[in-house]
Amino acid sequence: MKFFLLVWANLRRNKRRTFLTVASVGLALFLFGALRSVITTLEDAAAVGSESRVVVRNAISIIFPVPMKYLSQLEAQPGVKSVSWQNWFGGVYIDERNFFPQFAISAERYLGMYPELSLPPDQKQAFLAERTACIIGPKLVKKFGWKLGQTVSLRGTIYPGEWNFTIRGIYSVSDPSFGEDIFYFHYEYLDEATNRQAVPGTYVLELSDPGQAAAISSRIDAAFINSEAATKTETERAFQAGFISMWGNIGFLLSVIGTAVFFAILLVAANTMMMAARERTREMAVLKSVGFRDELLFGLIMSEAALLSLLGGAGGILGAKALFELTRFDGGGMLPGFELKWATVAVGIGISLGLGLISGIVPAVQAARLPVIEALRKLV
């Protein structure tokens, strides 16, 4: 610890250079935090679904519905505890940019099947009792300032017309990866308003034994293969992952960018460390003549590089976290809102430590190997 004084004094030697280096490492880690958050958010979203529920959709693709009359057959399947269904609504609130998912659900069955989603009992009662009622996630409250009892009007794209809903509940989630910006309303309302033309988009089945998911899925698909709509049944998790995989290789792309950023900043930091060390050749020689061992000098230079990089890295990634938390950054509504996890912060700090050590290694080895006599002679 007593040598910290030396390390610190050296960082203060050229304040401008130290600042610039710390800032550039900080920016790199800020970027890392931002990019990594996108990836973790996507990964979380892929893992959101439960393994104990299965989703039945039309085999052609998700845009085709599954007939209402399948309900009784699905309920009759052994191992199926309960069945609910839902429809993607695709309404627009004022402007296309205010995107959030809306689902028409078989309300009572659906809420019974999703313990992750909780509502105060009075709000639940109010929602179930009113055909045009809806419940919303806390993020929508934050985003649009909606209140309980308020009437919200959506413009239908799939189901034409203006649709009015009354907010009767604000749900909360126990599993943080469950969407907090979803808008749920009654399938009944959809069906009625479309002259009973609605057809369920997907069914969700709760199983008594999750271990049977694969067997039950293939039994269901086999049962409907020659019916009017063949089905594709998979666990909710696989279903969600299918959606996320639609982002394609964005994760790979971001990793490539992250690597490029890392190397660019590594070069900057290593360059700085080399310059800083070169200017101090004389001082290194003096320290050696005073009795500092080679490995001690090596350690001092490495510590300096690591500290420089850690200062920037911790600043950058914590700055990113603070910024996201304060502003709820979502690129002006264009990007999925994401959060920077503490695990990402830890990885970032690890990376900046690594970056510091790599950038310090060349000057540190040079300092350790420095022949005192040569260095002293050059200077006198």
Place this chain on the structure above:
Amino acid sequence: MAAIPLVYNLRSLKQRPLSTAATAIGLGLVVAVFIAMMALAEGFQAALTTTGAPDNALILRKGADGEMSSGISREIASSIAASPFIARDAQGQPLVSNEVYVVLSLPRLGVGMANVVARGVSPQAFEVRKGIKIVEGRRPQSGSPEILVGRAIVSRFAHCRVGDKLSFAKREWTVVGHFSADGSSFESEIWGENEQFAPAFDREGGFQSVTFRLANPEAFPAVQKALQDDPRYQVDAYREADFYKRQSAMLATVLRFVAIFITAVMAIGAVFGAINTMYAAVATRGPEIAVLLTLGFKPGSVLLSFMLESLLIALIGGLIGCALALPINGIVTSTTNWSSFSEIAFAFRVTPALLTAGMLFALGMGLIGGFFPARRAARANVIETIRQG
């Protein structure tokens, strides 16, 4: 004002090859990322903006936000087809394509499933739509379950070679050809005949969209007004090209935003690095600068000389960046077109304009990175620096 010879800067760069290389490569990486990200946005937008022609009109149900959520009944479609503002071919047939537009979940080559647009078109579609070329095989025969596969997805999905059988919607479809469409998003679609697709997908009641060639492209506003104001129709009319451009606008904007955000942050970091390098260069050459000033070179010349040196590093960096980014040109990647939930394949497009922008970007970083150190050099106090040396 006498200029300090450029050779002087070249020599001093060679004097510190490691530091010069580190700075140049650092700048180069920033430029490479910039070009790559912009090439991605460019490629995506190119795929969608080349989709559709300005002299075609696209009709959707009023309020529908895309072809998928639209629906137009057969009566309305045939009524529109009889309109006088539709161009006709040599045989007097109206150039109209009534289309069934659905999304299929198909197995990828490799693992997993992905969504692909399947478009059922009228036989006239190949005349209505411009730039559609059969690159292999032939057109589907009217009345038979035959399909064409867009060139961009042939290698991405299973059973898409000519002669293969692809099964969806409880039928088997024979792939009779591959088509290209000037790099547009149509190349990521599967085309068949509308009257074959409609019953297969349970869409006998109507089509998703109607696309026709305008008899007089200039008259589009009037056509649009006539169609949209007709209470029997309840439709929206778009110029085909505008429609697809609008579909891509959001994602392209996001990509551009991300590209600019990432490169801006990186650029600041790299500029800091450049400033450091140039300051160090100025610091170690204090005595030389003093000598130059004593010899009678003006401070302005010294400033210019150091700026040139910084620009030289930036130039090298820019070239490195372009060299790194060039090989990605033409690499095909895919993303989801969120308006259709389906996959669209497109290529990175590294254009000469992008390379130029990358070079200018590098020089800009060099300019900023060199300015403060160069000013410091030009303001050097002769006596003090000589004494220090």
Place this chain on the structure above:
Amino acid sequence: MALVEIRNLTKIYHREAQEVLVFQDLDLDINEGEFLSLMGPSGSGKSSLLHLLAGLDRPTKGTVAVGGAQISAMSQRELSDWRASKVGFIFQFYNLLPVLTAAQNVELPLMLTPLSAKDRRDRARFALEVVGLGDRTDHFPRQLSGGQEQRVAIARAVVSDPALILADEPTGDLDAKSADEVLTLLQRLNSEMGKTIVMVTHDAHAAERAHAVMHLDKGVLTR
């Protein structure tokens, strides 16, 4: 008795392809408590001899023993530890670390010892008082005059209480008055604290302040 024993000392430098013979088969004893000044023209090898004595350089042949320890046989690491406690070195250009205060500079060699922070500070302060700079402890080198800087360097050389002090042109960069102060200080260290001092100089006035003067010329030592 002899603190320093030099036997058959030969030093050859390799400059690119050339071999430069500095001196050959040199023998020298330096007694404990002696203040020896070493003179000679530039390039005569005085500084080389000093570096060999300090264990900063290794002989090509022969041995150097200080206080009974064969320093020419030590490993790099042993040499470092030996330098830290047994020898103090004073340079012509002071070589203080500009980022540290006077007291921190003096404290440097003590950082290599197990002393507590308080002990280190106390000793550094004491050493600065000995060289007459007790009121300059928190000044940075750039705030001090050349003479003061050299006195800080002397304090750094004696702070770990080594028996042997080596000075390479300690007055070479100083004005007459400062040089005199530094020489007086060295004399006091020698007479009052019993330090053995070897000082390289080419200034005859400075050399006179020592007990004995030796000349090194073309590899030959003469009294």
